[in-house]
Amino acid sequence: MNIRNYQAIVLNSILVALIVTMTILTRGEILKLESLLAIAFQMPILGLLALAQMVPMLTGGIDLSIVSNANLAGIIVALTLTKLSTWYTVPLAILAGIGISLVVGALNGFLVAFIAIPPIIATLGTMILMKGISLVITKGYIIAGFPEEFLFIGNGSILGIPMPFILLLASMFFLALLLNKTMYGISVYMLGSNPIATEFSGIRPKSILFKTYLLSGFLAGIAALVMISRFNAAQAAYGESYLLLTVLACVLGGVNPAGGFGKVSGLFVAVIVLQVVATGFNLLRLSSHLVNALWGLILILVITVNKAITGKWI
Numbered sequence: 169m170n171i172r173n174y175q176a177i178v179l180n181s182i183l184v185a186l187i188v189t190m191t192i193l194t195r196g197e198i199l200k201l202e203s204l205l206a207i208a209f210q211m212p213i214l215g216l217l218a219l220a221q222m223v224p225m226l227t228g229g230i231d232l233s234i235v236s237n238a239n240l241a242g243i244i245v246a247l248t249l250t251k252l253s254t255w256y257t258v259p260l261a262i263l264a265g266i267g268i269s270l271v272v273g274a275l276n277g278f279l280v281a282f283i284a285i286p287p288i289i290a291t292l293g294t295m296i297l298m299k300g301i302s303l304v305i306t307k308g309y310i311i312a313g314f315p316e317e318f319l320f321i322g323n324g325s326i327l328g329i330p331m332p333f334i335l336l337l338a339s340m341f342f343l344a345l346l347l348n349k350t351m352y353g354i355s356v357y358m359l360g361s362n363p364i365a366t367e368f369s370g371i372r373p374k375s376i377l378f379k380t381y382l383l384s385g386f387l388a389g390i391a392a393l394v395m396i397s398r399f400n401a402a403q404a405a406y407g408e409s410y411l412l413l414t415v416l417a418c419v420l421g422g423v424n425p426a427g428g429f430g431k432v433s434g435l436f437v438a439v440i441v442l443q444v445v446a447t448g449f450n451l452l453r454l455s456s457h458l459v460n461a462l463w464g465l466i467l468i469l470v471i472t473v474n475k476a477i478t479g480k481w482i
Contacts, residue, residue, distance in 0.1 A: 178470055207440075209332055210443060212333055213395050214443070216336055217391045220391065226423065231381065232288065233295040234388045237272040241272075246402035247311065249315060266386065274381070274382055275294055277382050305404075310402070321393055344431075358428075359371070360427025361429075416467060422434035422438075445462050
């Protein structure tokens with residue numbers, strides 16, 4: 169059996185075991201429609217940010233600026249929504265937010281690809297820069313009170329399916345197609361596996377890296393729309409705890425931090441695992457700090473089992 173298949177089996181087994189355990193502990197509460205809807209509403213923010221993190225990790229890089237990028241985009245959207253009052257306010261706000269996220273992604277791509285700054289340093293710099301800009305714009309305050317049609321993005325439903333969950337599925341489907349069915353996706357995996365061989369094969373690594381961080385910025389922008397419409401507010405410090413969780417979700421889902429391997433499906437299962445644990449603990453009224461401890465324990469368990477079965481940690 170393929171080594172990667174073992175990891176998928178381990179992760180899916182943990183998910184099944186968690187669902188069974190939480191079902192028993194919560195006396196079936198976690199399987200009720202209200203709990204499932206809560207998971208479907210809460211999961212997309214982490215899922216979208218994890219997608220934004222996954223793309224640069226496939227090249228052997230990382231993007232520490234995704235949350236700051238999302239917050240800045242959210243603030244621009246919020247300002248547009250609260251300062252303008254016309255029929256095109258909502259679409260203009262959405263375009264402005266996505267545009268800002270693309271600019272941040274382009275900046276990261278330029279620094280990493282063309283200036284050759286290590287990704288962790290380049291994106292750390294842009295993370296601090298974007299947070300500083302956000303604080304200057306908001307002066308540390310919250311911007312709230314958005315139109316109902318915009319709030320539908322984070323709180324509405326279509327045929328009973330939460331709109332944020334639909335956006336997450338659409339983004340995952342889009343990224344899976346891009347990575348598996350296009351030359352760009354093949355180049356991303358090649359670059360992460362062997363940068364030197366990739367360059368000799370005629371692929372332009374700088375172009376691929378630039379597009380990768382641009383794509384990461386775009387996904388962070390989508391996350392921003394879901395996040396501020398879900399909370400009906402924007403702030404410079406929202407979602408800071410998500411940054412490390414995105415790395416956790418990626419590694420747990422089978423994305424190799426050194427680059428070259430990772431599947432959207434694995435990431436999706438990993439995000440579900442993390443959300444099931446969080447929701448289960450909320451239903452049991454247990455401390456949120458225990459949730460963090462269990463997330464870390466799950467990661468260690470997956471790595472240990474993979475190492476024991478395959479001889480490789482991922």
